[in-house]
Amino acid sequence: MKVKVESSRIVRPRYEDGAAAETEWMPLSVFDTVTYSENVAIIYAFRPPNPPSAALEDGLARTLAVYREWAGRLGRGPDGRRAVLLNDAGVRFVEATVDAPLAVAVPFRPSPEVKRLHPTIDDGPVEELLQVQVTRFSCGSMVLGFASNHSIADGQATGNFLVAWGLATRRLPVEPLPVRDRSTRFMPRDPPIVGFQHRETEYKVPAQPKKREADGGEVDYEVDYEEEEEEIGAxxxxxxxxxxxxxxxxxxxxxxxxxxxxxxxxxxxxxxxxxxxxxxxxxxxxxxxxxxxxxxxxxxxxxxxxxxxxxxxxxxxxxxxxxxxxxxxxxxxxxxxxxxxxxxxxxxxxxxxxxxxxxxxxxxxxxxxxxxxxxxxxxxxxxxxxxxxxxxxxxxxxxxxxxxxxxxxxxxxxxxxxxxxxxxxxxxxxxxxxxxxxxxxxxxxxxxxxxxxxxxx
Structure with missing residues (x-):
């Protein structure tokens, strides 16, 4: 499957009143920081007719005005905690084409080829917290590749965002509005009551550096196993x-x-x-x-x-x-x-x-x-x-x-x-x-x- 990227650009939130929102830090919750800090990608396929990219982009911009976190950037807030900077820096929007019908080109089974249908997420950290790729086929079908940072939203929240994007693209109101109080909703009790074992369940002690005895001596020294682990992993x-x-x-x-x-x-x-x-x-x-x-x-x-x-x-x-x-x-x-x-x-x-x-x-x-x-x-x-x-x-x-x-x-x-x-x-x-x-x-x-x-x- 030969996928040709036609364009790649940043889409920023578009507010109904035209006024820019205030830049601020939103701390991540304890649930955000304990989950996988990786990008996750999913694939959708749509039969024709499909809306033009301009309509999808406009709907995405309107939805980002409601779900501002996706258009922000991860970092550490003034208190040193991991947080999202709500600065409307935007998300990546990629347009691509395939000069073949969808039924012929796309393997609707697990295959490395499907990774060509969404923006790359395997080459290290990605600045944008959300990336989308719209790939159009000669038959008029469309594939949407959606890649997002798991620290921002779980599956339930991501599904809600996608539904909202569809509503905004159809010029319908985004309802219901998302509940965006992650920084204040999960407050610890006073006094705290830790009634379960969370060490070795959600958290663990990181592996300690290994030591090996030097040849001809009795002194242990630390060994860097990173290269060896990469070879085993490969x-x-x-x-x-x-x-x-x-x-x-x-x-x-x-x-x-x-x-x-x-x-x-x-x-x-x-x-x-x-x-x-x-x-x-x-x-x-x-x-x-x-x-x-x-x-x-x-x-x-x-x-x-x-x-x-x-x-x-x-x-x-x-x-x-x-x-x-x-x-x-x-x-x-x-x-x-x-x-x-x-x-x-x-x-x-x-x-x-x-x-x-x-x-x-x-x-x-x-x-x-x-x-x-x-x-x-x-x-x-x-x-x-x-x-x-x-x-x-x-x-x-x-x-x-x-x-x-x-x-x-x-x-x-x-x-x-x-x-x-x-x-x-x-x-x-x-x-x-x-x-x-x-x-x-x-x-x-x-x-x-x-x-x-x-x-x-």
């Missing part, structure tokens, strides 16, 4: 592949029925999320060949909006995600029925409630992170997670509601993301309740996973 990188699995509506229904069989009548059955994740956890563990005596865990994102009390509005703009970590002996996980895995997931997620979120706020605001030099466990520099997994579910996010005037997208997918042990759950573009799963594993493990991923044990 070798692993070449062996990791991403595969898309399609679970039909019927398969999901059978899986839920199997997972919930045997529960007492008073007990609610396991959810789609719990059932599907339990099945995937067992299948990946089996495909990896992990056995008894080796512990495996899975990092699951938990949205705090509905869990905190009082609930945080769905339109809150920022990050509000923590994680649940169900864990199990690998041999036990595979040998016992899927209900066992689903119950481990259910219990781990239930614990991440209002009390847990409040405890995290108190701990993260206590000064312990700074004094102990703790760093987030959410580390995007990791390349291999085996024997563990990380799963992000986008099943409840309104990504398919984006409409620029020609209708909603007919396809949606994450970019090609190479990290062994990562899984993305995405609602199928068929809109019938089926699910797409993007699975990143070592190639030999992935081949085994393909053989067993549709077996309901």
């Amino acid at each position: 070798a692993a990188h070449d062996k990791i592949k991403v595969h898309k699995v399609h679970f039909t509506k019927e398969f999901v229904a059978r899986l839920k029925a199997r997972t919930s069989s045997g529960l007492p009548p008073s007990r609610r059955g396991y959810t789609t999320f719990e059932s599907v994740v339990a099945h995937l956890w067992r299948a990946v563990t089996a495909a990896r060949g992990l056995g008894a005596g080796e512990t495996t865990n899975i990092r699951l994102s938990v949205n705090g909006r509905a869990r905190m009390r009082p609930p945080v509005p769905r339109d809150y703009f920022g990050n509000l995600v923590l994680w649940a970590f169900p864990r199990c002996d690998a041999g036990d996980l595979v040998s016992r029925p899927v209900q066992h895995a689903a119950e481990l997931i259910h219990r781990a997620v239930v614990v991440v409630d209002d009390a847990y979120f409040r405890s995290f706020v108190d701990f993260a605001s206590s000064g312990a992170v700074e004094s102990e030099r703790l760093v987030p466990t959410a580390d995007s520099n990791q390349l291999v997670l085996c024997p563990n997994l990380e799963l992000d579910s986008w099943l409840g996010i309104n990504f398919y509601d984006l409409d620029f005037g020609g209708g909603c997208p007919f396809f949606f997918m994450p970019s090609y993301f190479l990290m062994e042990g990562t899984l993305f759950l995405v609602p199928s573009f068929l809109g019938d309740g089926s699910i797409e799963v993007y699975v990143g594993l070592f190639e030999n493990h992935l081949n085994e996973f393909k053989k067993i991923c549709y077996d309901i044990a």
Whole structure:
């Protein structure tokens, strides 16, 4: 697929009254600073007719006037805390073309080629917090590549922004307006109540420099392993592949029925999320060949909006995600029925409630992170997670509601993301309740996973 970039420019907020907004610092919340500090890219595909780029750019400028953070720049405020400078510096808007029909040119499957459909995010820090690429094809179809900094917004907030962009492009009011109080909403309690373990959960002690004895002497000295780690990472990188699995509506229904069989009548059955994740956890563990005596865990994102009390509005703009970590002996996980895995997931997620979120706020605001030099466990520099997994579910996010005037997208997918042990759950573009799963594993493990991923044990 040959993508020709036609133009690249900065789009700044456009205010209805024409007056520029005041420049100010907005501190990041504790949830913003504990999440992955990386750029994340997603891909949309639209059938014709599609609006001209001028209309998309105008709608983006109007939306940025409401979601100012995207047009700002990350830095440290006057108090030294990480913050967004709301200076309306703008976002990047790229126009590109492909001299071929969409159906012929675009691989609607995990492939490095899809990375050509969004601005580059792999070449180090990017100044703009949001970049978009509009690629038009000879058939009139359009692909939107959306790349954004995760420190600014989680999936829920990003989905809300995209819907707002569609409304603004159609000259409709942006409703409801985002809730933009990240710097004041999550205040620690007085006195603080840290009732859960947050060290080695959301935070960890950074790895210490390794030492090695010098030849012919007894003095240890520090060794720089950065070059060695890069070589190991490059070798692993070449062996990791991403595969898309399609679970039909019927398969999901059978899986839920199997997972919930045997529960007492008073007990609610396991959810789609719990059932599907339990099945995937067992299948990946089996495909990896992990056995008894080796512990495996899975990092699951938990949205705090509905869990905190009082609930945080769905339109809150920022990050509000923590994680649940169900864990199990690998041999036990595979040998016992899927209900066992689903119950481990259910219990781990239930614990991440209002009390847990409040405890995290108190701990993260206590000064312990700074004094102990703790760093987030959410580390995007990791390349291999085996024997563990990380799963992000986008099943409840309104990504398919984006409409620029020609209708909603007919396809949606994450970019090609190479990290062994990562899984993305995405609602199928068929809109019938089926699910797409993007699975990143070592190639030999992935081949085994393909053989067993549709077996309901």
